[in-house]
Amino acid sequence: MIVSERETEKGLLVTICDDDVLGETFDSGEISLTVTEEFYGGSTVDEESAADSLARASIANIVGEAAVALAVEEGFIDEANVLEVGRTRHAQLLWM
Template identity: 75%
Template sequence: MIVNERETEEGLLVAVCDTDVLGETFESESVSLTVTEEFYGGDEVDETAVVDSLARADVANIVGTRSVELAVEEGFVDEANVLEVGSTRHAQLLRLY
């Protein structure tokens, strides 16, 4: 998986994607999602590092079947809030304080 972290005015923004979806575009009836290098490109890491990043995230965008599954398994995202976009999955996390 690939993780990109950046500080924003709203806090830590984390972008996570499966390595095989970087650079791909996925479409469904109402959604088009392009997994750009600019936004999602970063360090290739193991699942432990992804969990650590998501635990610190104020906002996260997660793309890819395995990345989204991990976020659900670890309790960051509720399965009911996961989108199917073409042949992949997408979820967002927003932590409210």
């Protein structure tokens, strides 16, 4: 998985994506999602490190089968809130 962390005025923004979706565009009806290097690029990490990043996140964008599955398994995302976008899955996290 590829993880990026950025401090914003709203808190820590974490992006996580599967290695194989970086640079891809996914479409599903009215939804189009492009997984750009600029936004999702970062360091390749293991699942434990990705989960640690999500635990510290104020905001997270998660793309890919494995990345979304990890977020659901670790309790950060409810399965009912996961979007199917083309051939991949996408979820967002926002702690208020």
